[in-house]
Amino acid sequence: MLLRPGHLSLDELQAIHAGGQPLLIDPAALPAIQASAAVVQAAAAGDAPVYGVNTGFGKLAGTRISADDLATLQRNLIRSHSVGVGEPLAAPVVRLMLATKAASLARGHSGVRPVVIDTLLAVHNAGLVPCVPSQGSVGASGDLAPLSHMVLALLGEGEFVVDGQRQPAAEVLARHRIRPLTLEAKEGLALINGTQTSTALALHALFAFQPVLESALVIGALTVDAARGSDGPFDARIHALRGQPGQIDVARVYRDLLAGSAIRASHTEGDDRVQDPYCLRCQPQVVGACLDQLRHAAQVLLREANAVTDNPLVFAEDGAMISGGNFHAEPVALAADAMACAIAEVGAIAERRIAMLIDSSVSRLPPFLTANAGLNSGFMIAHVTAASLASENKSLAHPASVDSLPTSANQEDHVSMATFAARRLQPMIDNVAHILGIEWLAAAQGIEFLRPLRSSAPLEAAHALLRQHSAAVPVDRYLAPEIHTASGLVHSGALAHILQSLPDLPALWQPG
Template sequence: MLLRPGQLTLDELQAIHAGGHRLMLDPLALPAVQASAAVVQRAAAGDAAVYGVNTGFGKLASTRIGAEDLATLQRNLIRSHSVGVGAPLDPPVVRLMLALKAASLGRGFSGVRPEVIDALLAVHNAGLVPWIPAQGSVGASGDLAPLSHMTLALMGEGEFNVDGARVPAGPLLREHGIAPLELAAKEGLALINGTQTSTALALHALLSFEPVLESALVIGALTVDAARGSDGPFDPRIHALRGQPGQIDVAQHYRHLLAGSAIRASHSENDDRVQDPYCLRCQPQVVGAALDQLRHAALVLVREANAVTDNPLVFPEDGAMLSGGNFHAEPVALAADAMACAIAEVGAISERRIAMLIDAGVSRLPPFLTADAGLNSGFMIAHVTAAALASENKSLAHPASVDSLPTSANQEDHVSMATFAARRLQPMIANVAHILGIEWLAAAQGVGFLRPLTSSEPLEQAIALLRRRCPSVDVDRHLAPDLEAAAAMVRDGVLSPLLRGLPDVPALWVPA
């Protein structure tokens, strides 16, 4: 795959995230990279103080460093900043980090030699995954600690993650014929300044949530049928009057998913209910709003993936080296916070649908979806699990970006907390997958009580996919394995082909 700095698309980022692609820097990027490196080399040989080239860092920016110590300065920077803690970042995140940093440096405004980009791509293409502890970045001055661990591995001094084991970097680099990276002036700073960790984490969440969101639409439609709800609220005229694009698209998905259902016909003929609960009726409004937030986050993250975010920046046309704050990850933090709210809401309305299904007074199904309630508890406590997970997501959805702790002796006095804002999305996604898995089981159980009536073709396929691993709950049994199996199928996108195969429906993600 050709890595074109400044021109990465969401599809390309998804391919890098998935793995299995070799990356090559676009040769057209080389002249700009070489020109900016020449500016830094001239500054390193000169007498003027230039931040990051011949000075200390952060609060120590006024300390001059002699020419004989410039390489040591960069090495010490990486060593001292490799202070992350916690579990390692997942390989898809690290692949994105390597690619995003190479793409950012490849724009030609960072002052690094081509050899630095070559080292990043060589490690990526060899399938090596630097061991990068997940915790320790506040998302300003760059993702300093995680990017330092990445760079330390490139230098042959850090570690790689090999099937979950920490392996010393030096021997592994030699085994793959990769020379350890020797840093020149400014190169260590350019490698660790930037938002590549927080951006990679947020992209990881966006891409991981896509099959879960697709599952939410299929399972939500199945619940409409199980509860014999109306398809009137999905009429396109309603949504056109509001004009919210996510809402319009989600309503269209529901119309297609429910088309041809015999249960729908039964509802229109025999049901005296005037309006359905919000958890059924307002699905386009709620999930559509979440979709709009996720689409906006995708736009922000693709822009950030193509950005130059280190400091100082080098402008070869006039030789200027300008200090600024592109390393501040506020755009990523705010996007990740919006994603957190969207993810939490998809789970929250799913939990409400489960509660509705087990309530015989609302759903008109047997209590707790069991034919012999009392002797059997049915889905009573499975709903409690869903409620617990939905409540947990409420706490996790609290915005991280509004919290700032000054660091570096108050030089870095406002930080974004973007790295945590993006990292906490994975447990939230896992919670939503479990909630949807429970709803899937409950909705399929509900439809079973309506036989011989059948749902639509895609929704009957959804039931059949579930029943391959999770049989109907005729009497109480150990349900935890079923919950795990259903959640795994949600995460794995088993239901996605049902949605993507519908005729004349819009793509869920709008390509950025």
């Protein structure tokens, strides 16, 4: 894959995330890279103090460093900042970090030599995963600790994760015939200033949530039919009057999923219910609003993945080096917080649909979806599990971006907390997948009580897919393994083909 600095697409980022894509920087970027490196090399040879080139860092910016110590300064920067803790980041996240850092440096405003970018890509293309602890960044002055661990491995001093085991970086690089990187002036700072970790974590969540949201649409529609809900709330005219694009698109998906259902046709006459509960009829309004937030987040993250976010920045056209704050990850933090709210809401309304299904006074199905309630508890406690997960997500959705702790002796006195904002999305997605797995089992059980009537072709396909792994539940049995299997299918995107079979499917994941 040819990386065009500043012009990466969301599809290209998703391909990098998936792995198996050798990367090459567009050769047209080379002159700008070389020009910015020349500016830094001239500054390093000069007498004037230039931050990050011949001075200390942060609160120590007033300390002048001699020319003989400039390489040591950069190496010490990486060593001293490699202080992360926690479990290593997942390989897809690290792949995105390597690729987006290389693409950012290749825009020619960071002052690094081409060999720095070449080494990042050599490590990526060899399938190597630097060991990067997941905790330790506050998302300002860049993702300093995680990026330092990534770079430390490139220097041959850190570790790589190979087949799940940590191995010394020097040995791994030698096996793959990759020369350890030796840093020159400013290069260490350029490598670790930036938002590539928080951005990669947020993109990782965006890509992981895509199949979960697609599953939520299919499973939510199946629940509408299991509860013999109305398709009136999905009428296009309602949603056109509001004009919210996500809502319009989600309603269209629900109309297509429910079209042709014999279950719906069986009670269009004589049904005395005036309106369905919100968890059924307000799905376009709720899930559509979540989709709009995710689309906005995708747009922010795409811009950030293409951005230059280190400091100071080099402008070769006039030889200027200007200190600023592009490393502050507030855009990522706010986007991740919006994603957290959207993820939590998709799970919250799914939990309400499960509660509705087991309540016979609302669903008109047998209590707790079991024919002999009392002797059997049915889905009573499966719903309790869903409720506990929805509650967890409420706590996890608290915005991280509103917190700030000053660091570096108050030099870095407002920080974004973007890295945690993005990192906490993954357990939230797992919780939603489990909730949806439970709902899928419950909705399929509800459909059993309506036989011989059949749902629409897409929803019958969703029912049949589940029944390949989980039989109907006429009496109580051990359901935990089946919940795990259903949740895994939600995560895997196994329901995506059902959406893809719909006519005129809207482009759900376009960022704007």
